Amino acid sequence: MSSPVRKGFTLVELLVVISIIGMLMALLLPAVQASREAGRQTVCRNNQKQLSLALLQYEGRHREFPGYRNLLYQGADPQDGLDDVVGSWVVMILSDLDRNDLATKWRDNTISFQAKPRVFLEILSCPSAPRQRSGAGDTPLGYAVNCGIEDLDRQSGSPNFAWIDQAACGVFHSHDDPNFSATPNPPVKVSLEYITTHDGASYTLLLTENMDTDKWAPIDQSGNPRYMLGEANLGVIWHHWYVPPDDPQSPPEKINYNLEGNLPRPSSRHPGGVIVSFTDGRQVFLRENIDYLIYQHLMTPWSERAGQAVGMPGTGNNLRTTVFDPGTL
Numbered sequence: 591m592s593s594p595v596r597k598g599f600t601l602v603e604l605l606v607v608i609s610i611i612g613m614l615m616a617l618l619l620p621a622v623q624a625s626r627e628a629g630r631q632t633v634c635r636n637n638q639k640q641l642s643l644a645l646l647q648y649e650g651r652h653r654e655f656p657g658y659r660n661l662l663y664q665g666a667d668p669q670d671g672l673d674d675v676v677g678s679w680v681v682m683i684l685s686d687l688d689r690n691d692l693a694t695k696w697r698d699n700t701i702s703f704q705a706k707p708r709v710f711l712e713i714l715s716c717p718s719a720p721r722q723r724s725g726a727g728d729t730p731l732g733y734a735v736n737c738g739i740e741d742l743d744r745q746s747g748s749p750n751f752a753w754i755d756q757a758a759c760g761v762f763h764s765h766d767d768p769n770f771s772a773t774p775n776p777p778v779k780v781s782l783e784y785i786t787t788h789d790g791a792s793y794t795l796l797l798t799e800n801m802d803t804d805k806w807a808p809i810d811q812s813g814n815p816r817y818m819l820g821e822a823n824l825g826v827i828w829h830h831w832y833v834p835p836d837d838p839q840s841p842p843e844k845i846n847y848n849l850e851g852n853l854p855r856p857s858s859r860h861p862g863g864v865i866v867s868f869t870d871g872r873q874v875f876l877r878e879n880i881d882y883l884i885y886q887h888l889m890t891p892w893s894e895r896a897g898q899a900v901g902m903p904g905t906g907n908n909l910r911t912t913v914f915d916p917g918t919l
Contacts, residue, residue, distance in 0.1 A: 627861065630860075631718070634717065634865050635865055637714070638866075638873050641714075642873075649781065650782075657764050658762040662696065679824060687713065689711075714733060718859040731803045734799070734826045735825045736796060736797065738760015738761070738827060739829045739896075757780050758890060761780050780891060791870040793916065797866070798826055798864060799858040800825075800854070800857050802822070804822075804823040804824070821854050825854060863875050874919065880919075886909055888914070890909065897910035
């Protein structure tokens with residue numbers, strides 16, 4: 591007598607198949623995630639490439655890079671609480687980003703600051719750390735420019751005011767109204783020629799990712815956007831005035847790439863580091879364990895002079911006594 595033909599799977603066979611599928615998914619998932627991150631990094635590099643080209647086109651026309659904050663024009667009515675109109679570095683390159691429609695309105699002094707066009711620009715956001723929009727007119731910014739050292743208020747009486755905004759210390763400085771206490775007179779301007787004459791465009795940072803940047807066109811309820819367009823909102827720095835670089839009691843500064851905390855330093859959601867752009871237009875993945883002195887060298891267009899400007903001693907391991915080695919990148 592023939593045995594009945596069995597149809598279907600036994601419980602053991604089904605569990606084996608499920609286990610095999612589970613193992614395959616466990617093996618494939620990291621590869622899929624890595625592939626997605628590689629794609630996001632490609633988009634981020636392309637964003638920075640376009641921003642770098644726009645900044646270099648601006649420099650080619652004006653023979654200087656824009657300020658991180660710029661005076662667009664004097665206000666028509668000083669009594670309205672807005673005695674002048676300022677814009678971020680992004681506003682200055684809108685026409686180079688094929689948004690001349692926005693650039694024209696930002697320079698039109700018949701349009702009030704509050705009524706200036708504010709739109710979301712996708713090129714200003716890294717897909718690995720997308721910027722959240724709070725409304726249709728929001729202007730989130732995910733990239734930051736090289737502001738050098740921290741600006742100080744010249745009216746504060748600080749003994750360190752002598753090294754505010756020196757060309758050797760960074761690329762983007764305040765181009766605000768010289769009457770503003772934190773802006774030198776005349777404003778410090780940096781050209782590509784200045785950079786290539788000293789440390790070189792290939793090893794001077796132009797811009798980077800920063801998860802703690804704010805908005806490229808904020809609206810301040812007080813009517814004055816100047817204080818919302820500071821270095822912490824638009825850029826990164828390499829030295830705080832209250833952390834003496836030559837003080838042996840001060841802990842070494844670190845670049846905490848993947849930690850948030852309202853700090854003007856490179857940061858990203860990319861595993862292991864952050865994508866940066868140099869003033870020659872190229873993009874590099876900067877690892878998160880880079881030595882802080884190397885970072886300082888990359889931030890300064892003229893490292894030795896910058897070390898003198900901030901009062902680094904003549905001996906020891908600092909900008910005045912060391913030479914940048916490209917092999918350390």
